[in-house]
Amino acid sequence: MNHDSDASGIPAAFLEVLQCPKHAEALHFDGTQLVSNDAKECYPIINSTPWLLQNPLHSMVDWSIKLNHFSRVLGQEIQQLERELKNSQGATRERLELLLGAKQRFVQDISTLVSPILSAKVASKPVYDALSDRAPSTQNLLSYEANLYRDWVWGDEENEQYAELVTKALSAQQHNRVAILGAGSARLSYDLARALDPELLVSNDINPLLVFAAKEILFGQGLAIDEFPFHPKNIASTAIRHQIEAIKDCPGNLHFLFSDAAKPALRAASMDVVVTPWLIDIQPLPLLKFLKAINHYLPTGGLWVNFGSLVFQQQRESLCYSIEEIASIAEQAGFKIEEISEQALPYLKSPYNAGYRIETVWSWRAVKVKDVTLSESVDNLPDWIIDATQAVPNDSKIQSLIQTNQVYIDLAKKVNGKRSLVDISKHFARDYNVSPQESLQLVKEFFQKIAFS
Structure with missing residues (x-):
């Protein structure tokens, strides 16, 4: 090649x-x-890096909006910290000063990392023809940010275990072309590029922050970035500045790709192996649709290796599959699962965090036994959003939204500068036929959120 x-x-x-x-x-x-x-x-x-999303201009606009939202949210957090610092003393002041400085750096670091999107050039075309290409609603700029630190700072134990799961599944066979879908910040891609030594390894993801961070580490000058543990062990762990050194020996067979794994940007049957780490249960499509997309990448006899949890995030319970159902779904998608194993592994075991999870990780190797037809529609959004001329369905979600917001509006309207929470809760109890005790609790919770927002 x-x-x-x-x-x-x-x-x-x-x-x-x-x-x-x-x-x-x-x-x-x-x-x-x-x-x-x-x-x-x-x-x-x-x-x-090729940006092979079906409607590239809109996806670039989408991520630019996400960057703008991130900057606004962090800006508000910084302002709140500055206000709190004025009345803080001792160890509390020390912690807040550490956090403030780190947040200020973080805004700049993230904006710099993602800036290539803002200056990229693409042929002009209407933005509004591309709503189907939005990233999943669960995917934002900092989705899986902790995985970046796990991959390149403190996660050697986890990284080695994940790489071993894949290399064992592939045994000693030679595989010339390997694709890792949902590769994130690419530590697994790097480890497998060295361990398997394929002619080509494609590290594919949809999140530009993780991809750009990985490129700085693997092909750039390294990366300086702050980590904010969810439950820091002590003041020093509130915010940790990491100086991630550049990798000096990155294999030349490793290449990055922006694309939606369900809308293949790699040619049919062009890969010998597809690896899906921690992906099949968090991607937004019904599993069968997604597995049909995986089928596309492989020739008959090609291998699909999966590992991760089975915590499906589907709204319909019938689509949240157990391990007992997986083999049948895979068979419908043209695969035969040869081996399935289960083990308990640590997940995001940061030395700076007071807690971490132990996950039941399922792994398997499946061989493609037949071609299947790609699903016609794999959009993340419903047809009536993609096609703005269609009627918006007046379904239970809309009715629930109306009811919820009407309650909030009613509560807000009862504020006249004279009534107490007790006064407001009495009106609320009468209007919505709830007990006085329950009404007061609900009213308190509502206004508490406003007071601390």
């Missing part, structure tokens, strides 16, 4: 397996970006 790069910085061996995620066509570099043969579809290269 040819590893030479052209002006795009993308090696030929990598470029030849890429495809247009809309029409499954080959792509070529036109001097600025990747384009389809008819030049109708254009995809930017951001920070030397």
